[in-house]
Amino acid sequence: MIRTLGKTALGVVHELGEISLFGFEALRGFCGQRHRLSKLVLAIHEVGVRCLPIVLTVGLFTGLVMGLQLYYTLVKFGAESALGTAVALSLIRELGPVLTALMVVGQAGSAMASELGIQRNDEQIDALHTMSIDPKGYLVGPRLLAAVICFPMLTALFDLIGIVGGYLTGSVLLNVDSGVYWNRVFESVTWADVRGGFVKALVFGLLTISICAYRGFNTHRKASFPGVRGVSESATRAVVWSSVGVLATDYLITSFLL
Amino acid sequence: MADAFLKIRDLKKHFGENKVLDGVDLDVARASVTTIIGKSGIGKSVLLKCIANLLAADSGTIELEGQPIARSRRGSGDSDGVTFSYMFQNNALFDSLTAAENVALPLVEGTHLKRAEIRQRVDAMLEHLELSSSAQRYPGELSGGMKKRVALARALITKPQIVLFDEPTTGLDPERKFSVFEMIADYRARFGFTALLVSHDIPEVFEISDQVAWLDGGKIRFFGPPSDLHIETESALAGFLSKANYGRKNELSKGESSI
Numbered sequence: 001m002i003r004t005l006g007k008t009a010l011g012v013v014h015e016l017g018e019i020s021l022f023g024f025e026a027l028r029g030f031c032g033q034r035h036r037l038s039k040l041v042l043a044i045h046e047v048g049v050r051c052l053p054i055v056l057t058v059g060l061f062t063g064l065v066m067g068l069q070l071y072y073t074l075v076k077f078g079a080e081s082a083l084g085t086a087v088a089l090s091l092i093r094e095l096g097p098v099l100t101a102l103m104v105v106g107q108a109g110s111a112m113a114s115e116l117g118i119q120r121n122d123e124q125i126d127a128l129h130t131m132s133i134d135p136k137g138y139l140v141g142p143r144l145l146a147a148v149i150c151f152p153m154l155t156a157l158f159d160l161i162g163i164v165g166g167y168l169t170g171s172v173l174l175n176v177d178s179g180v181y182w183n184r185v186f187e188s189v190t191w192a193d194v195r196g197g198f199v200k201a202l203v204f205g206l207l208t209i210s211i212c213a214y215r216g217f218n219t220h221r222k223a224s225f226p227g228v229r230g231v232s233e234s235a236t237r238a239v240v241w242s243s244v245g246v247l248a249t250d251y252l253i254t255s256f257l258l
Numbered sequence: 259m260a261d262a263f264l265k266i267r268d269l270k271k272h273f274g275e276n277k278v279l280d281g282v283d284l285d286v287a288r289a290s291v292t293t294i295i296g297k298s299g300i301g302k303s304v305l306l307k308c309i310a311n312l313l314a315a316d317s318g319t320i321e322l323e324g325q326p327i328a329r330s331r332r333g334s335g336d337s338d339g340v341t342f343s344y345m346f347q348n349n350a351l352f353d354s355l356t357a358a359e360n361v362a363l364p365l366v367e368g369t370h371l372k373r374a375e376i377r378q379r380v381d382a383m384l385e386h387l388e389l390s391s392s393a394q395r396y397p398g399e400l401s402g403g404m405k406k407r408v409a410l411a412r413a414l415i416t417k418p419q420i421v422l423f424d425e426p427t428t429g430l431d432p433e434r435k436f437s438v439f440e441m442i443a444d445y446r447a448r449f450g451f452t453a454l455l456v457s458h459d460i461p462e463v464f465e466i467s468d469q470v471a472w473l474d475g476g477k478i479r480f481f482g483p484p485s486d487l488h489i490e491t492e493s494a495l496a497g498f499l500s501k502a503n504y505g506r507k508n509e510l511s512k513g514e515s516s517i
Contacts, residue, residue: 034367123350126312130344131364131416138367 022136022217023210026144029137036142043142047209048150051107052157058103059158062095063087063165070166071174083176084184087166088159092189092197096159097151098250101204104147104154105242109212112143113238116216117223117231125217140213144206151205152198159197196257203249208242215241263288263452264309264420269318270476271304278304280476282318286469291446291453293463296473297498302456303347305473306422309454310344322420343418347425349409351397357404358384358393361411368416383411387441403434410438414445423455427463435459439466460499472498 030036070086116139119125128135163185171178215222215238222237223230262285269282278301286292294302307313309320311327320327322341343364351360358380359366365376384390387407397405406426413421423442427435439459443466446453457463464470464484472480472495480487480495487499 119352123346123348124352126307127344127346127350129312130310130342131368133364133367 019210019214022140022214023144023206026136026140026210026213028141029134030141030145031137032134033137033141039138039142040145043146044150046112047104047108047143047146048154051104051150051154054107055100055103055154055158056161058099059096059161060165062099062158063091063162063167064169065165066090066095066162067166067169067174071170071176080170080174080176081180082184083166083170084163084181085188087170088163088185088189089193091159091162091166092193094250094254096155096162097197097200097204098246100151100155100158100201101208101246102243104151104205105208105212105239105246109208109242110235110239112209113212113216113235114231116140116213117219117234120217120219121227121231136217140217143213144209147205147209148202151201155197155201196253199257200250200253203253204246207245207249211242211245212238262286263290263323264454265319265321265324266309267319267321269305269308269320270316271301271308271313272316277476279308279315279318282473282476282478284471284478284481286452286454289446289450289452290468291442291455291466292469292471293455293457293467294471294473295457295460295463295498298458300473301476302473303424306344306424306454306456310342310422312344341419343413343416343421345409345413345421345423345426347428349397349405351405351408351412353397356394356396357389357400357408360397360408361415364412364416379415380411383415387411402429403431403437406430406434406438407441410441410445414449414451417449418451420452420454423453423457425456425458427457427459435462439463442466474498 030039033039066087067083070083070090071080074080074082074086116125119139125135125139128138167178167181170176171181215234216231219230219234220226223233225233264284264286266282266284269279270277271279282305284292294305296302304313308315309327351357352363355363361383362376362380365371365379369376371379381390381393384393387410389404389407389411392400392404392408397408400408410426413423426442427438430438439462442453442455445451446466455463455467461484464487467484469481470484470487471478474494487495
């Protein structure tokens with residue numbers, strides 16, 4: 001059992017090393033690409049713009065639910081005036097980066113893994129090799145850079161709309177004074193909280209997009225089945241590994257930040 | 259062949275216990291058309307992929323004009339410096355790019371040519387291959403034959419020294435097959451590239467081949483001009499050619515020509 005555990009742990013470490021190298025090579029390869037700006041704009045559209053509606057929707061509902069749940073908890077202690085503080089800090093420090101990352105993984109990450117898997121099976125990646133175009137730099141590099149740009153912005157928007165959601169349930173529905181709510185939000189949130197959230201968003205962006213791209217790009221090596229089943233397996237594993245990675249990394253970063 | 263353009267020596271590639279290439283020796287002359295024939299799954303595409311550096315060989319050497327192939331992958335940033343092109347069996351076209359964009363891709367991403375020049379070259383190539391009216395269509399909107407022609411255009415747009423064709427006529431009707439072979443021969447004559455083909459279209463492909471290499475058991479068992487191929491030459495080769503209806507088709511074509 002210990003041997004199996006050790007083997008699994010070594011396998012995970014090896015895989016993490018491969019993913020890190022893959023991400024690094026993709027970014028380095030992107031530097032050598034031509035027409036970098038147009039590729040980056042397309043990738044920002046894919047990772048950022050297309051994920052915006054789902055991020056805003058989930059952010060709003062998360063804020064609405066938090067407003068309700070926290071109100072009924074705080075009111076037991078007569079501390080409903082602290083609703084703004086609780087909603088804002090929970091979102092900015094924890095839920096915003098994590099839920100945004102999970103939403104982007106679900107929307108863009110799975111699509112990316114499937115697309116790259118199909119391109120691998122269809123020999124499009126080999127075709128790039130034969131044209132002396134670095135496939136990692138061409139296909140993955142712009143998406144990684146887009147993740148670095150988009151994840152913090154999407155997280156910020158998630159936080160903002162979540163705080164508005166908390167206001168809607170707390171102040172509009174449950175009659176917490178709106179001045180008190182906003183005052184507590186502005187008073188309690190410090191630059192360190194915002195910076196911590198952005199650090200998480202950056203790390204999650206690099207991590208999730210690297211994992212998703214790596215799984216799709218290496219479908220021929222990593223999937224248990226060839227063809228369509230291999231692609232679907234790659235997409236599924238990309239989402240599962242990314243989600244687990246987000247939560248595990250969140251714990252690590254939080255323990256360093258606190 | 260002392261002055262072989264492409265020289266392969268003792269090339270080996272194993273997949274686990276399966277020895278796919280077990281000491282392949284092959285000499286390809288400059289500006290010739292060499293066709294590799296053999297049973298399905300015997301390693302013809304693996305050989306092409308080793309030459310194109312898509313697969314790493316376990317041992318052996320592949321030299322282009324005396325230089326190891328990895329060093330001669332690409333020349334300068336100009337399109338004419340490209341050494342290799344590869345036409346894939348299933349075309350490997352990018353679904354999100356139009357036919358014209360697919361053809362232009364190696365020039366746009368791999369050279370420093372100006373936009374106008376790229377456009378001019380792509381338009382000329384598409385016109386040669388009768389694809390001008392489909393230039394703005396996506397691969398999903400093209401027929402099988404059109405996709406083949408787009409893939410051929412993409413393989414030739416960089417004026418490569420060697421073009422590797424992996425079963426370029428798979429899935430085409432006899433008329434289209436003939437026209438693809440005709441295009442390869444025509445473009446070889448026009449651009450002077452060296453062609454290495456993998457094909458099952460026996461004996462049609464022999465019409466454009468200068469040399470035929472028969473791959474069997476991981477080695478090249480026959481190498482020579484198609485005129486040297488006789489079904490009596492060697493029992494295993496004769497068996498393979500008979501199954502490919504070589505003798506019958508050959509006699510039929512001789513009969514047609516005598517009429």
